Amino acid sequence: MADQEQEDRTEQPSEKRIREAREKGDVPRSRDLSGALVTLGAMSALVSTGPSAMEHMRTIYRLGLSYSRDALFSGNLAGHAFYSAAHEAIAIVAPVAAATVLAAVAAPTLLGGLNFSAEALQPKFERLDPISGLGKIFAMRGLVELGKSLLKLVLIGAALVILMRNWQPEMMQTGRGVVGVGIAQSISLLGRAGLVFGVILALLGGVDALWQRFDYGRRQRMTKQELRDEHKEQEGSPELKGRIRQVQQQMSRRRMMQELPKADVVITNPTHFAVALQYDDGRMRAPKVIAKGVDVLALQIRHVAAGHRIPTVEAPPLARALYATTDIGREVPAALYVAVAQVLAYVYQVKQALAHGVSPPEPPRPDVDPELMGPYRDN
Incomplete structure (x- = not known):
């Protein structure tokens, strides 16, 4: 029945239909694109700020091991150490957090635009219906989502295997040398691996964004009867329009x-x-x-x-x-x-x-x- 109903929807959606859908929070969104941009943003920030992050980490390390005699007998030692370490930690995390937030905001803006809907926040208990949930799983959208998940698993798994084989010597060196050098190598490896995964997710996200736009347009399509009903609702019935014209003419004559x-x-x-x-x-x-x-x-x-x-x-x-x-x-x-x-x-x-x-x-x-x-x- 649902497939038959969708086949009857052959007309492009009207502006009123699109506006009502946005008011309900129904806009094209791609979780894959959002995840890709967030991953790329976070890993890019991590790689670009790696040297400065190492300096902040050394500072935190020194704060925990080096104190003067006066500082040891001071009552403000614990508070001073905490605030100093927190300041350095914020300096490490802030660039990555800022890049992540910007990417999280940019992703929905690129596809469907920023949209806030209070109606979308209201609980809908019909979503808890297990029968309806099974129907969605075996519907076209559910099958597409399953295919995307399997594709991500295969691509990311293959990339992980290739990286581990190619980077095995570097990964082994991180625990054999100086601690600082090992930490720097670990951060570099983590950032490069994240960038590779981000690129893979970006490719999948681009394809998913195109699919989401197509699927959104397909779901918003209207039947010929819906278009006629909407036109009648906006323009009014001929009887009502005739009555309005009659009243307007009477008022004009009276004036x-x-x-x-x-x-x-x-x-x-x-x-x-x-x-x-x-x-x-x-x-x-x-x-x-x-x-x-x-x-x-x-x-x-x-x-x-x-x-x-x-x-x-x-x-x-x-x-x-x-x-x-x-x-x-x-x-x-x-x-x-x-x-x-x-x-x-x-x-x-x-x-x-x-x-x-x-x-x-x-x-x-x-x-x-x-x-x-x-x-x-x-x-």
Whole structure:
């Protein structure tokens, strides 16, 4: 069943899938690569600091055997010897420890990056299930791990046999000569052997890193249904999206109707289109559209305009052009400045005529480029 399920996972993982996996602590990791880098770092530091380590060891040796008469009768002898020896020991261990820590941090960074997940620290009792454990052993990953372990055993064992045969004379000399020389030879042999083992582990670690990246990508692959479900979850169902658009449109219309009483003029088609303009020459560079609509909404705009005594001017070409070119809250385009100015001038003349009791002028017939009407040219 598990193999069949994995065969169905043919799609590359999405960013959301990868992100969720990292949050759970599931990132590509190679224990072989980490072990190789730690071994190489520690042994390289041991070999490079061998001479200085010998000097620190001689100092520790001298501290335990040579004291002056005053120091022997001093109450601070034990404390002084301890702190001096500890200081020398730290000087020996510090380079190796620092190289080990750096290698331990660098190994996961090279493969999967640094990642901390609190969820990965939570205990999972299903891991204690022996049946599930046996299934993992005989699964593909378990067989690969078994093969890698056997390969490491064979390669490291073979390297150990070869080194012991080639270095046998040097190993025998470490216990026959001067103590200091023997210790130095032992450290050198240990460091060189560690470097050889580290190189072998590095080769295995490089291969394992490639396998871990491949296996991680394979495990994170998704089925077509999972991709569809995730897309639906992110984008939302069509019904929900339609409902959201409906609510947004209702809110937009409500705000538009609240702004409509501020209009200076409403330009109509006269029945299909209605566009409300506002203009304040002290604050605006050009008139702006504060409401517009077609059919039922246009009728509502005309009713509100009539209720607030906002002048209404019939100019079908201009109404269609304004509706096609200008969004709510935007200034009218420069190509319509002259036509809009004629309408605003007419509204001002009508107000002046009514105030002085004279006949109002004839409504203007603005000339509008048909291209500005867009798809509404024939409405």
